[in-house]
Amino acid sequence: MSKAWRVRQGMICAAILTLGLIPLWQATGQAPTPSAPAETAKSDKSGAIPRLPDGHPDLQGLWHNDSGYQAMMKNMRSGKGLAVALGDFHGEGFPLPLPYLPDAEKVRDYRKLHDPYHDPEAHCHVPGVPRETEQPSSLMPFQIIQDEKYVVFLYEYVHDVRIVPEDGSAHPKKYWAWDGDSRGHWEGDTFVVDVSNFNGRSWLDMEGNFVDENEHVVERYTMSGPNAIDYAALVEDPTVFTKPWTIHLTLTRNPAKDQIVYYDCHEGERDVQHYTQSEGNKANKHE
């Protein structure tokens, strides 16, 4: 088996997971991903939190979200059954049902029932905020590197990156991205990130929940102990939702020996034909 094939096999395996084709995965009995945090550090809510010389909490390390897909996997392993487990992937901190405006809800329903294959994440687009922290980061960790000027988030999933200045500077005027534009500042021991300038294409999960270009997110990262971060993201989007809503997660530190394993998604992609026929025809052009 060539090295290239092994890499490709890893990517296909990951793509299958992304699509939620869990029975396939179950049948082959493979591990979810090479870096899935199997034995995670226990969330330690006691003890002093580490600090950098500038006095701010030291958020550095590898982190993952214990709910989301992680909860789904655990439920499947405990024999709850696929249907029940699939319904669990948001975890308790995600306030379903979301408060949609009527037209937006129709769009969500249509996408969920008829168009789930156009979930941008399945096409290797970066997931956006807060999806990256909630869902992929429950299977694949992210690493924080922090100095006195920037907090940098390096996500294992699709090598997504956010470089967040800590100076509370203003968002640019002409810039629209999947991950938006992130500007951070400290409020006491909480790192607050204001995220705006989204490109209007992101979904919040693979069930058609979505946001548009008017999304605005305020994330709050607060260490509750040396190995745990309380994460809250206030999401508002006046053209999609009737009111703002908040997602709460607990991020848990990975064991010290863990490393980010590079996740190449689009590269070498040969699985697109499994999404839809029209996508498949596009993919075949590149064979």
Added chain:
Amino acid sequence: MSKRFVLALMMAAAIAACGRADAQTAKENSYSPPRLSDGTPDFRGIWQSRTTAYINIEGRPADSGTGAAKSIVVDPPDGKIPYLPDALKQRDKNYRERATADPANNCFQAGVPRTNFLPTPFQFVQSVGHLAIVYTDDHAYRIVLPSSIPHDDGIDFFMGDSRGQWEGNTLVVDVTDLGDQTWLDGAGNYHSDQLHVVERYTMVGPDTMKYEATLDDPSVYTKPWTIRLILYRDKSPDARIAEDECIDGPDGVWHHVSPTDPRALRRHDFNAELEAAAKSQ
């Protein structure tokens, strides 16, 4: 004498000792870079090559679009990559077919060292004990772990597996686990999955960094060979690594979408989406 002062003395001695060990290159490395609190050189910032080596690392004549360029290959001195005979034929075939065969056309991450001389900036992210390099193209990044941690084995990555250590003021990065699905430039110069790269990053001024990389791949080259170029700091106040994606466009063709292009913004028209949906059913 305070503990802190003793520590500082020890650190200075250590830095001096490292400097002596690197005496061979001491003259050109006489610039003393800014430092992090633990004494390691501070490379933080946004950097970019100004060469056109991304087109052809062996240099090229001028054409209507770009000026002539010298080879960035400094060893061997003739500026030519020391290919094995069959590998040279493969390179020439790659060159002829480059319009379709260059992996960059499929928006694959560029690999090492090509990623360091793309015409887009990259950022050194650094804190005491941590180092990563974040590239613009395809939001690729490399986490440079300390060389005390062994390389991962048995798997290839588009951007390889990087382990770094400091030799004086020079960051030396050992890169393995590179695959065979990346090229070295747009002219068909290539490597196999046996490629081993040793990179050397040295600041030679406040806003300039010397970059060298030695490439060893016995299945493609007759001997190891070395490239050298200068990286320049982007000093503009709004310099940033912009989000870059290069994947399926609506036309089924791969291309980059700049986040500063208004076409990158999609304004939702829910009624239009629902009407189209009704028609398609």
